[in-house]
Amino acid sequence: MRNHTLPQMSLPHSDDTKLFMSFVVVNLNSGTHLKDTVNNLLSQTCKRFEIVIKDGGSIDGSTDFLKEWDEPRIKFVVCGDSGIYNAMNQAVSHCDGDFLWFVNAGDRLSNTDTLNVVYRHALQSKSPKSSTLLYGDCFFEDRGYVRFGPKRISEFFIFRTHINHQAQIWPRSAFPKDGFDLNYQVCADYEFFARSLLQGRFGSERVIGLEINYAGGGYSETSIAHSLIEKERRLIQKKYFSKSKYLTYRFLSSLVHVSKHCVEHNFLMSRIYMKKNPFKKSRESI
Numbered sequence: 001m002r003n004h005t006l007p008q009m010s011l012p013h014s015d016d017t018k019l020f021m022s023f024v025v026v027n028l029n030s031g032t033h034l035k036d037t038v039n040n041l042l043s044q045t046c047k048r049f050e051i052v053i054k055d056g057g058s059i060d061g062s063t064d065f066l067k068e069w070d071e072p073r074i075k076f077v078v079c080g081d082s083g084i085y086n087a088m089n090q091a092v093s094h095c096d097g098d099f100l101w102f103v104n105a106g107d108r109l110s111n112t113d114t115l116n117v118v119y120r121h122a123l124q125s126k127s128p129k130s131s132t133l134l135y136g137d138c139f140f141e142d143r144g145y146v147r148f149g150p151k152r153i154s155e156f157f158i159f160r161t162h163i164n165h166q167a168q169i170w171p172r173s174a175f176p177k178d179g180f181d182l183n184y185q186v187c188a189d190y191e192f193f194a195r196s197l198l199q200g201r202f203g204s205e206r207v208i209g210l211e212i213n214y215a216g217g218g219y220s221e222t223s224i225a226h227s228l229i230e231k232e233r234r235l236i237q238k239k240y241f242s243k244s245k246y247l248t249y250r251f252l253s254s255l256v257h258v259s260k261h262c263v264e265h266n267f268l269m270s271r272i273y274m275k276k277n278p279f280k281k282s283r284e285s286i
Contacts, residue, residue, distance in 0.1 A: 136210025
Protein backbone atom coordinates (compact mmCIF):
# COMPACT_ATOMS: atom_id res chain seq x y z
CA MET A 1 0.00 0.00 0.00
CA ARG A 2 1.32 3.42 -0.89
CA ASN A 3 1.36 6.15 1.72
CA HIS A 4 2.05 9.85 1.34
CA THR A 5 2.45 12.65 3.83
CA LEU A 6 0.05 15.46 2.99
CA PRO A 7 0.44 19.04 4.25
CA GLN A 8 -1.79 20.05 7.15
CA MET A 9 -4.18 22.92 6.44
CA SER A 10 -6.73 24.76 8.52
CA LEU A 11 -10.38 24.15 7.62
CA PRO A 12 -12.76 26.90 6.61
CA HIS A 13 -15.64 27.57 8.98
CA SER A 14 -18.33 24.89 8.71
CA ASP A 15 -21.14 23.23 10.60
CA ASP A 16 -19.27 20.70 12.73
CA THR A 17 -22.47 18.80 13.56
CA LYS A 18 -23.22 17.76 9.99
CA LEU A 19 -22.20 14.31 8.75
CA PHE A 20 -19.98 14.71 5.70
CA MET A 21 -19.30 11.22 4.36
CA SER A 22 -21.00 7.83 4.29
CA PHE A 23 -18.58 5.07 3.37
CA VAL A 24 -20.47 2.12 1.87
CA VAL A 25 -18.78 -1.27 2.12
CA VAL A 26 -20.56 -4.24 0.53
CA ASN A 27 -19.45 -7.59 1.92
CA LEU A 28 -20.00 -11.28 1.28
CA ASN A 29 -17.52 -13.80 2.66
CA SER A 30 -14.49 -11.54 2.20
CA GLY A 31 -12.36 -13.09 4.93
CA THR A 32 -10.10 -10.61 6.71
CA HIS A 33 -10.45 -7.98 3.96
CA LEU A 34 -13.50 -6.35 5.54
CA LYS A 35 -11.77 -5.78 8.88
CA ASP A 36 -8.69 -4.37 7.11
CA THR A 37 -10.84 -1.87 5.21
CA VAL A 38 -12.85 -0.82 8.27
CA ASN A 39 -9.68 -0.28 10.31
CA ASN A 40 -8.28 1.84 7.49
CA LEU A 41 -11.40 4.01 7.34
CA LEU A 42 -11.53 4.46 11.11
CA SER A 43 -7.94 5.75 11.06
CA GLN A 44 -8.92 8.83 9.04
CA THR A 45 -8.06 12.12 10.77
CA CYS A 46 -11.34 13.66 9.64
CA LYS A 47 -13.99 12.02 11.82
CA ARG A 48 -17.12 13.36 10.15
CA PHE A 49 -18.11 10.06 8.60
CA GLU A 50 -20.04 6.87 9.08
CA ILE A 51 -19.39 3.38 7.71
CA VAL A 52 -22.39 1.50 6.34
CA ILE A 53 -21.56 -2.19 6.00
CA LYS A 54 -24.05 -4.09 3.87
CA ASP A 55 -23.58 -7.83 4.31
CA GLY A 56 -25.35 -10.37 2.13
CA GLY A 57 -25.27 -13.12 4.76
CA SER A 58 -21.60 -14.05 5.17
CA ILE A 59 -20.82 -17.42 6.76
CA ASP A 60 -17.02 -17.19 6.77
CA GLY A 61 -16.69 -15.18 9.99
CA SER A 62 -15.69 -12.00 8.14
CA THR A 63 -18.17 -9.92 10.19
CA ASP A 64 -17.52 -11.52 13.60
CA PHE A 65 -15.25 -8.70 14.73
CA LEU A 66 -18.20 -6.29 14.57
CA LYS A 67 -19.87 -8.10 17.49
CA GLU A 68 -16.91 -7.22 19.69
CA TRP A 69 -16.66 -3.58 18.71
CA ASP A 70 -18.58 -0.67 20.17
CA GLU A 71 -18.13 1.83 17.34
CA PRO A 72 -21.07 4.25 16.90
CA ARG A 73 -19.93 5.26 13.41
CA ILE A 74 -20.56 1.76 12.03
CA LYS A 75 -23.97 0.72 10.74
CA PHE A 76 -24.20 -3.02 10.10
CA VAL A 77 -27.00 -4.12 7.75
CA VAL A 78 -27.59 -7.79 6.98
CA CYS A 79 -30.10 -8.86 4.31
CA GLY A 80 -30.23 -10.85 1.12
CA ASP A 81 -29.56 -9.26 -2.26
CA SER A 82 -29.35 -10.19 -5.92
CA GLY A 83 -25.77 -9.01 -6.38
CA ILE A 84 -23.32 -6.22 -5.63
CA TYR A 85 -25.28 -3.42 -7.31
CA ASN A 86 -28.51 -4.41 -5.55
CA ALA A 87 -26.56 -4.46 -2.28
CA MET A 88 -25.16 -0.99 -2.97
CA ASN A 89 -28.67 0.34 -3.69
CA GLN A 90 -29.92 -1.20 -0.44
CA ALA A 91 -27.11 0.42 1.54
CA VAL A 92 -27.92 3.90 0.25
CA SER A 93 -31.18 4.02 2.23
CA HIS A 94 -29.14 3.68 5.43
CA CYS A 95 -26.74 6.54 4.61
CA ASP A 96 -26.96 9.94 6.31
CA GLY A 97 -23.86 11.67 4.92
CA ASP A 98 -23.85 14.49 2.38
CA PHE A 99 -21.62 12.35 0.14
CA LEU A 100 -21.41 8.60 -0.56
CA TRP A 101 -18.17 6.73 -1.16
CA PHE A 102 -18.47 3.08 -2.27
CA VAL A 103 -15.45 1.09 -1.11
CA ASN A 104 -14.92 -2.65 -1.63
CA ALA A 105 -13.81 -4.97 1.17
CA GLY A 106 -10.03 -5.02 0.82
CA ASP A 107 -9.68 -1.47 -0.52
CA ARG A 108 -7.98 1.25 1.54
CA LEU A 109 -7.57 5.00 1.43
CA SER A 110 -3.92 5.74 0.66
CA ASN A 111 -3.38 8.13 3.56
CA THR A 112 -4.94 8.86 6.95
CA ASP A 113 -5.60 12.43 5.78
CA THR A 114 -7.36 11.50 2.51
CA LEU A 115 -10.88 12.21 3.77
CA ASN A 116 -9.66 15.49 5.23
CA VAL A 117 -8.38 16.47 1.77
CA VAL A 118 -11.77 15.68 0.22
CA TYR A 119 -13.55 17.60 2.99
CA ARG A 120 -11.41 20.70 2.47
CA HIS A 121 -11.99 20.53 -1.28
CA ALA A 122 -15.76 20.30 -0.87
CA LEU A 123 -15.83 23.28 1.52
CA GLN A 124 -13.68 25.46 -0.72
CA SER A 125 -15.29 24.49 -4.04
CA LYS A 126 -17.63 26.97 -5.70
CA SER A 127 -19.55 24.18 -7.44
CA PRO A 128 -22.92 23.13 -5.98
CA LYS A 129 -22.19 20.25 -3.60
CA SER A 130 -25.51 18.55 -4.24
CA SER A 131 -24.80 18.13 -7.96
CA THR A 132 -21.04 17.59 -8.24
CA LEU A 133 -19.19 14.31 -8.55
CA LEU A 134 -15.81 14.36 -6.78
CA TYR A 135 -13.21 11.96 -8.13
CA GLY A 136 -9.54 11.12 -7.86
CA ASP A 137 -6.93 8.45 -8.51
CA CYS A 138 -6.87 4.68 -8.07
CA PHE A 139 -3.80 2.61 -7.22
CA PHE A 140 -4.06 -0.97 -8.48
CA GLU A 141 -2.18 -2.94 -5.83
CA ASP A 142 -2.10 -6.18 -7.80
CA ARG A 143 -0.73 -4.48 -10.94
CA GLY A 144 1.52 -1.86 -9.36
CA TYR A 145 0.33 1.31 -11.08
CA VAL A 146 -1.81 4.37 -10.43
CA ARG A 147 -4.68 5.24 -12.78
CA PHE A 148 -5.02 8.99 -12.54
CA GLY A 149 -8.34 10.70 -13.00
CA PRO A 150 -8.38 13.17 -15.92
CA LYS A 151 -8.29 16.93 -15.30
CA ARG A 152 -11.75 17.08 -16.83
CA ILE A 153 -14.21 14.41 -17.92
CA SER A 154 -15.08 14.73 -21.62
CA GLU A 155 -17.75 12.94 -23.65
CA PHE A 156 -15.06 10.89 -25.37
CA PHE A 157 -13.62 9.89 -22.00
CA ILE A 158 -17.06 8.66 -20.89
CA PHE A 159 -17.45 6.72 -24.13
CA ARG A 160 -14.12 4.95 -23.74
CA THR A 161 -14.04 4.37 -19.99
CA HIS A 162 -14.98 5.74 -16.58
CA ILE A 163 -13.42 6.53 -13.23
CA ASN A 164 -13.03 3.42 -11.09
CA HIS A 165 -16.06 3.46 -8.81
CA GLN A 166 -13.80 3.30 -5.73
CA ALA A 167 -12.40 6.70 -6.75
CA GLN A 168 -15.84 8.30 -7.25
CA ILE A 169 -17.63 10.23 -4.50
CA TRP A 170 -21.25 11.06 -5.25
CA PRO A 171 -23.53 13.51 -3.42
CA ARG A 172 -26.36 11.84 -1.56
CA SER A 173 -28.81 13.56 -3.93
CA ALA A 174 -27.57 11.33 -6.78
CA PHE A 175 -29.54 8.42 -5.30
CA PRO A 176 -33.14 9.55 -4.73
CA LYS A 177 -34.84 6.71 -6.62
CA ASP A 178 -33.07 5.01 -9.48
CA GLY A 179 -29.53 4.34 -8.25
CA PHE A 180 -27.69 1.56 -10.06
CA ASP A 181 -29.61 -0.05 -12.91
CA LEU A 182 -29.93 -3.76 -12.08
CA ASN A 183 -30.44 -4.66 -15.73
CA TYR A 184 -26.64 -4.57 -16.00
CA GLN A 185 -24.77 -7.37 -14.24
CA VAL A 186 -21.23 -5.99 -14.40
CA CYS A 187 -21.45 -2.45 -15.82
CA ALA A 188 -24.14 -0.81 -13.69
CA ASP A 189 -21.53 1.56 -12.22
CA TYR A 190 -20.48 2.60 -15.73
CA GLU A 191 -24.13 3.11 -16.72
CA PHE A 192 -24.76 5.25 -13.62
CA PHE A 193 -21.60 7.30 -14.35
CA ALA A 194 -22.64 7.89 -17.98
CA ARG A 195 -26.29 8.58 -17.17
CA SER A 196 -25.54 11.10 -14.43
CA LEU A 197 -22.93 13.09 -16.36
CA LEU A 198 -24.24 12.91 -19.93
CA GLN A 199 -27.78 13.89 -18.99
CA GLY A 200 -26.48 17.05 -17.36
CA ARG A 201 -27.63 16.15 -13.87
CA PHE A 202 -24.15 16.45 -12.37
CA GLY A 203 -20.90 18.24 -12.91
CA SER A 204 -17.55 16.85 -11.80
CA GLU A 205 -14.32 17.95 -10.12
CA ARG A 206 -11.02 16.16 -9.64
CA VAL A 207 -9.70 16.24 -6.09
CA ILE A 208 -5.91 16.39 -5.88
CA GLY A 209 -4.80 14.03 -3.11
CA LEU A 210 -7.81 11.72 -3.37
CA GLU A 211 -6.33 8.28 -3.91
CA ILE A 212 -7.62 4.85 -3.02
CA ASN A 213 -5.73 1.58 -3.07
CA TYR A 214 -7.75 -0.96 -5.03
CA ALA A 215 -7.13 -4.55 -3.94
CA GLY A 216 -8.44 -6.07 -7.17
CA GLY A 217 -9.64 -9.60 -7.66
CA GLY A 218 -13.32 -8.80 -8.26
CA TYR A 219 -15.65 -10.71 -10.57
CA SER A 220 -15.40 -8.05 -13.29
CA GLU A 221 -11.69 -8.87 -13.67
CA THR A 222 -12.27 -12.54 -14.46
CA SER A 223 -12.06 -13.90 -17.99
CA ILE A 224 -15.68 -15.05 -17.75
CA ALA A 225 -16.88 -11.47 -17.23
CA HIS A 226 -14.89 -9.88 -20.06
CA SER A 227 -17.31 -10.73 -22.87
CA LEU A 228 -20.28 -9.62 -20.76
CA ILE A 229 -18.54 -6.34 -19.96
CA GLU A 230 -17.98 -5.67 -23.66
CA LYS A 231 -21.61 -6.47 -24.46
CA GLU A 232 -23.05 -4.26 -21.70
CA ARG A 233 -20.71 -1.37 -22.49
CA ARG A 234 -21.85 -1.37 -26.12
CA LEU A 235 -25.50 -1.30 -25.02
CA ILE A 236 -24.82 1.62 -22.68
CA GLN A 237 -22.87 3.53 -25.33
CA LYS A 238 -25.69 3.12 -27.84
CA LYS A 239 -28.20 4.23 -25.20
CA TYR A 240 -26.52 7.53 -24.36
CA PHE A 241 -24.74 8.48 -27.59
CA SER A 242 -26.31 9.36 -30.94
CA LYS A 243 -25.54 7.02 -33.84
CA SER A 244 -23.09 9.50 -35.39
CA LYS A 245 -21.24 10.05 -32.11
CA TYR A 246 -21.22 6.34 -31.38
CA LEU A 247 -19.61 5.54 -34.75
CA THR A 248 -17.16 8.45 -34.50
CA TYR A 249 -16.07 7.67 -30.96
CA ARG A 250 -15.79 3.96 -31.68
CA PHE A 251 -13.51 4.70 -34.64
CA LEU A 252 -11.37 7.02 -32.51
CA SER A 253 -11.27 4.43 -29.74
CA SER A 254 -9.97 1.82 -32.17
CA LEU A 255 -7.18 4.20 -33.21
CA VAL A 256 -6.25 4.78 -29.57
CA HIS A 257 -6.26 1.02 -28.96
CA VAL A 258 -4.02 0.29 -31.96
CA SER A 259 -1.58 3.08 -30.99
CA LYS A 260 -1.44 1.83 -27.41
CA HIS A 261 -0.85 -1.75 -28.59
CA CYS A 262 2.07 -0.65 -30.78
CA VAL A 263 3.61 1.35 -27.95
CA GLU A 264 3.28 -1.43 -25.36
CA HIS A 265 5.06 -3.89 -27.64
CA ASN A 266 8.08 -1.64 -28.07
CA PHE A 267 10.25 -1.57 -24.94
CA LEU A 268 11.62 1.96 -25.42
CA MET A 269 8.25 3.42 -26.38
CA SER A 270 6.55 1.63 -23.48
CA ARG A 271 8.94 3.25 -21.00
CA ILE A 272 8.22 6.67 -22.51
CA TYR A 273 4.49 5.92 -22.42
CA MET A 274 4.53 5.02 -18.73
CA LYS A 275 6.37 8.26 -17.92
CA LYS A 276 4.28 10.56 -20.10
CA ASN A 277 0.79 9.05 -19.85
CA PRO A 278 -1.09 11.31 -17.41
CA PHE A 279 -3.56 8.58 -16.47
CA LYS A 280 -1.23 5.69 -15.67
CA LYS A 281 2.09 5.38 -13.88
CA SER A 282 3.97 2.35 -12.62
CA ARG A 283 5.02 2.06 -8.99
CA GLU A 284 8.66 2.61 -10.00
CA SER A 285 7.86 5.92 -11.71
CA ILE A 286 6.07 7.47 -8.70
